[in-house]
Amino acid sequence: MSTFVEIDSVDKVFTLPGGDHYIALKGIDLKITKGEFVSLVGHSGCGKSTLLNIVAGLDRATTGGVILEGRQVTKPGPDRMVVFQNYSLLPWRTVRQNIALAVKAALKNLSAAEKHEVIEHHINLVGLSHAADKYPHELSGGMKQRVAIARALALRPKLLLLDEPFGALDALTRGNLQEQLMKICQENEVTCLMVTHDVDEALLLSDRVVMLTTGPEAHIGQILEVPIPRPRHRLEVVNHPIYYSLRNEIVYFLNQQKRSARRKKVAPVAVAKHGLEKVNLDIGFIPLTDCAPLIVAKEKGFFQKHGLEEVSLLREPSWKAIAEGVTSGRLDAAQMVAGMPLALTLNQSQPIVTAMVLSRNGNAITLNKQFYEQGVRSIADLKGYLAQHADKAHTFGIVHPASMQNLLLRYWLASGDIDPDRDVSLTMIPPPQMAANLKAGNLDGYCAGEPWNSYAVQEGQGYVIRTDLDLWAGHPEKVLGLREDWANQYPQTHIALVKALIEACEYCDDRRNREEILQWLSRPEYVGLDPAAMRPGFIDPYDLGTGDEPVQMLRYNQFHVEQANYPHRGEGLWILTQLARWGIAPFPKNWVEVLERVRRPDLYGEAARQLDLPDIDPTRHAFALFDGITFDPDDPIAYLNNLPLHRDIRIEEIILDATPNAA
Secondary structure, eight states: OOEEEEEEEEEEEEEOTTSOEEEEEEEEEEEEETTOEEEEEOOTTSSHHHHHHHHHTSSOOSEEEEEETTEEOOSOOTTEEEEOTTOOOOTTSOHHHHHHHHHHHHOTTSOHHHHHHHHHHHHHHTTOGGGTTOOGGGSOHHHHHHHHHHHHHHTOOSEEEEESTTTTSOHHHHHHHHHHHHHHHHHHTOEEEEEOSOHHHHHHHOSEEEEEOOSSSBOEEEEEEOOOOSSOOHHHHHTSTTHHHHHHHHHHHHHHHHHHHHHTOOOOOOOOBTTBSOOEEEEEEOSSGGGHHHHHHHHTTHHHHTTOOEEEEEEOSOHHHHHHHHHHTSOSEEEEETTHHHHHHHHHOOOEEBOOEEEEOOEEEEEEHHHHHTTOOSHHHHHHHHHHTTTSOOEEEESOTTSHHHHHHHHHHHHTTOOTTTTSEEEEOOGGGHHHHHHTTSOSEEEEETTHHHHHHHTTSEEEEEEHHHHHTTOEEEEEEEEHHHHHHSHHHHHHHHHHHHHHHHHHTSGGGHHHHHHHHTSTTTTOSOHHHHOBTTTBOBOOSSSSOOBOOTTSSBSSTTTTTOOOHHHHHHHHHHHHHTTSSOEETTHHHHHHHHBOHHHHHHHHHHTTOOOOOOOOOOEEOTTOOEEOTTOHHHHHHHSSSOOOOOEEOOOOOOOOOOO
């Protein structure tokens, strides 16, 4: 169905006394179809009513906007009518006069007889014909609210906005009005957006329930479809087989947010120098092409520019060593594979924070050259080859269980009906050792970051059957990772670190700087490889080792452009599904809470704003990889269960410590 209302990237920022700012809403994206009933649910103060007022035109978004039937909402209008909790009736006018005042003001093109007919029709519609000449003080609360609903509907609005319309009513009156509202909306195809605290009310009335996280920077945490058929009646809804599972889903989300609100109380910290709490840092990295932002930040002085006086970059032997270094406190922060912060949080219950993505893409699946000689050009060819050589063990290298290299290799193999744990064997090897193991015959292939694929091609030992641009172009690859308690202890230092690395990433994506960067990378304390081996994909066209002409891939190593640094939670959720798919980690029942603890766009946004860079939340949407299977961030369990070749999915609540988040 076509979009009737579109809330597009809405942010709302309030200016506080003293010049500070409070970000109430961040990156709200929502599409509503004609005739749909959508409820907004969340704890008090999360911005539900603020968002409703923006849709109504009573308030303006700081950024983003609202489109209603192709027109931007810039001010209030009769095409959007609001029903408030406090009725908003004029006490000196009767029921009929309150409704007539609105009709005469908004429907001026109608004749007097037509206006009278509209007024009487809507009085009858809400069952108030017997009280048409009574004043508000003569009416019960439920009757007053019916007048407000009749007045709103009499203007024939395109969109009915309801701000906790039944919150002040007793249970019996509320139930009767809910039934009437459902009947009226269905018979008249009214599109509704409602704010409510009542979970049962949301399920009774809604086609979808949109759940907002706690502020500041409240955003859509989850959207729940309510597939209970219409027309609905309260008892039938409550007795529907899925009612309580839907109800529990909303209550569980709200409980997660309650815990989140408690964590956001931050204790004061001591400031050391330059407004920072800590100015000497040890940061770990692995010798790969995409460690470039760390090297650039060091060599170009971006660390020092932002007050970090002494930053030591420590070359680590493996991703396992990186994980140990951060969790033990030996390292202040590190370059991490994209899934590592989530995996460490799940398996050790020690939250690891990532406030920015350092790089995207930059991986490939490399096979032994012998496979090419046997005609293996595709996943189907590989399936056939493995079947013909079933008597031999086939081993493929991965760099870490939580790496995108592992998850994308598994995804690719499974797409061809190759079980990555049963039809082949996967073994963990540090990236710099991949090519040597391929040459020694210990591996049939591997998935790793550059330059270790190009190196195998140049050595004549392997060929690239797929790059990650073929599998999921633009996926998060490396992230900045550090312990949450470190981020809480040194919040200003953390922001300074993110700012330095954002500027370094921007420098890396100016291709005029790539030659200079390559010379730094080739130094022995960094990657320590001949620059010629690192040129493909980074500067030069990429040689697949197949004899074909090298291909220019400008986004193969992506560091900053196209919002590359934004730590999108939807991407993190996909990673969680893949960790659960292969039994690497359980899927967290409280996945919203886990993602909010680990992936921190609020911290990225603060750093970006201080750099005068756009702080734009990428659109929250479903997406698909190369096989076309759609990932819906609102229903990750269904996505998991529909994937081919998955292990028994463990769903567990992950109990995290109560360490408060950084401001």
